[in-house]
Amino acid sequence: MATSRSFVCNLCQEDDETRTAVTWCAECEVFLCPECQKHHGRSKMSKHHQVISVHDYQNLPESMLNIKNNCEDHDLKYELFCGFHDCVCCLKCIKDKHDNCKGLVPLGEVVGNIKSSAFVSQVETDLVNLLENLKTIKIFFSENLSALQEQKTAAISQVNTMRQSINNHLDKLEQSLVNDISSEFTKLQEKIGNLKSEIDSKTDQVEEKQKDFSKTVEFSTDLQTYFGLHEVEKIIKQGEHYINNLKSADNLRERKMKVDCWDLESTVTCVRGRTALGRISVQLSSKDLQLKTKGEGQVQSLRNPVLSIVKPEIKQRFKMPKHSAHISGCQILPNSDIVFVDQQNRSLLLFNNAGVFVKEILSLKGETSDICYVRQREVAVTLILLQTVLIIDVDRNEIVKRRVLGGTCYGICNYEQMMYVIVRPNFVLVLDFDLNIKKSIPTSTKGLSRIAVFGDLLYCTHFNGNSVFCYNKEGETLWSFDDAIHLPFGIAIDKNGFVYVACKGSNSIIAVSQNGKESKVIMSEDSGVNKPFPINIDRELSVLVFSNHNGDSFLLSI
Structure with missing residues (x-):
């Protein structure tokens, strides 16, 4: 101033x-x-x-x-005050802006004695309060900044401590994972080493027998040769049985160690709860080691096998543990155990090859349909309305994988490391064992029931259409069979390429030739067949299992 x-x-x-x-x-x-x-x-x-x-x-x-x-x-x-607009005005303002305003009073009445009025006192008090509030806020901000500065220092210190903790923890996790890798390698090394030692021993035996065989053929008498050949044949059968056991136990698949490391973000986020930096797993190759054995390929090479060679014999009968059961699927496992799908009770039932009930593997939520073998002790099961395929571990009684396929799922089978699933209305989906869809095959027929695959051909039953269809792997119909067949459901193929069909409507199991032109009833009502539903064949063992509608099941040699 x-x-x-x-x-x-x-x-x-x-x-x-x-x-x-x-x-x-x-x-x-x-x-x-x-x-x-x-x-x-x-x-x-x-x-x-x-x-x-x-x-x-x-x-x-x-x-x-x-x-x-x-x-x-x-x-x-200024001469007047307008209370409506809360403003002072001159005489011209009244005419221009306040012509309709009421409550105009002389300005002197408003401002007279204003300094001694309560309004001045109130404004003064409000001004003092405002000033005090502002000063209080100023102190608040100053103190807050000081506190934040201290918190910043403490937070940085905490971060440094946490970083050191993370480093120490990650070091431990790293060492733990390295130990797991070494341990897993040691297990594999021991297992494969033991198998290799067994192979070395058997190789020496076979080589010795091979030398004896050459001498036998060259120098022995006919009678000695006869007995010698039978002795060699026993050795061959034992060796083939040993190889088949290796194959069944998945020992003829290459084993690969794989480390799945968790991503850095989730590892740090869950550092206090993490017990590992990653996971070591052993994966099997999708295919077995290719060997020359007496197997499916050799039997198929027989020229024009005829249906007359099919002469089944009942080996075993299975009695379901529950009074009321509806078996919709069955599967012979590599060790000759059999898994049945009880659709009525939505469960999987395990029997041994002697016909003795072992256990209920699992009770499922959705309506079950069909089953097929996958690998080791795993099977795949289709759920109709849930449109889902499940991979189930038979020993651990648990679901290990699942996949929704987007359509009602019915028949399923396994052939050469792939699964084939009927997905209505008219598709066959080809999946690998990790449930990845590899191919979609459209079929000209809607509403197929069950499927079997052999070579390059797909065989399907059409329950309501009283027919069996043969397709190539593009979905083109090669032939159909509908002669004297009523309500066909389960279907399976033997090592000769014969097609076996469970016919519920005629209480029979029939065999159809490879070209679909001939058929033969191999089991009828007289043999205990009563509304048969599912069917499954083990080609190597030449055995067939089927189930009647009431749950009674039979194992046949074919």
Whole structure:
């Protein structure tokens, strides 16, 4: 504030005179010298004006000095106050803006005695409170900043400590995973080493027998050769049985060690709960080692096998553990155990090859349909309405994989490391053992029931259509069979390529030739067949299992 400044009388200044002003008229908005002040105080127009000394004027806030007494729009003196608009106005303002306003009062009534009014006291109190609040907020912010500075320092220290903790923990996890890898390798090394030792021993035996065989053929008598050949044949059968056992136990698949490391983000996020940096797993190749054995390929090479060679004999009968059962699928496992799908009770039942019930493997939520072997002790099961295929571990009684296929799932079979699933209305999906879809084969027939695959051909039953269809792997129909067949359901193929069908409507099991032109009833109602439903064949062992509608099941040699 300019306290040393002097002001010139505005009235004298108009007469080109310069005199120092001593007062200020707020209403006239002029500075007055002592002489002009006398005249100003005597004039009828201004004698009631409020006049203050220049000293007091200099103490006025800048905001007060900018307040005008005249209307900015009309340059007339403010005379009235409009309560509706909460503003002062001149006479012209009334006409322009406040013509319809009520409650206009003289300005003097509003501002008179304003300094002694309660409003001044209230405003002063509010101003004091506002100032105190602002100072309190200022202190709050200052203290908050100080606290944040301390928290920042503490947080950085905590992060450093946590980082060290993570480093220490990751070191432990790393060492643990390295130990697991070494341990798994040691197990595999021991197992494969033992198998290799067995192979070495058997190889020596066979090589010795091979030398004896050459000498036998060259030097022995016919009778000696006869007995010698039978002895060699026993060795061959034992060796083939040993190889088949290796194959059944998945020992003829290459084993690969794989480490699945968790991603860094999840490892750090769950660092306190993580017990490993990753997981070591042993994976098997999808195919067995290719060997030359007496197997399916050699038997298939027989020229034109005929249906007359099929002469089944009942080897075993299975009695379901529950009084009421509806068996919709069956599967012979490599060790000759058999798994049945009880559709009525939505469960899987395990029997040994002697016909003794072992256990209920699992009870499922959805309506079960069919089953096939996958690998080791795993089977695949289709759930109709849930449109799902499940991979189930028979020993551990648990689901290990699942896949929704987007259509109602019925028949399923396994052939050469692939699974074939009927998905209605008219598709066959080809899946690998990890349930990845490899191919979709459309069929011209809708509503197929069961499927079997052999070579490059697909064989399917059509329950309601009383037919059996043979397709190539593009879904083209090669032939169909509907002669004397009623409500065909389960289907399986033997090592000769004969097609076996369970016919519920005629209480029979029939065999159909490879070209679909001939058929033979191999089991009938007289043999205990009563509304047969599923059927399955083990080609290597030449055995067939089927189930009647009431759950009674039979194992046949074929």
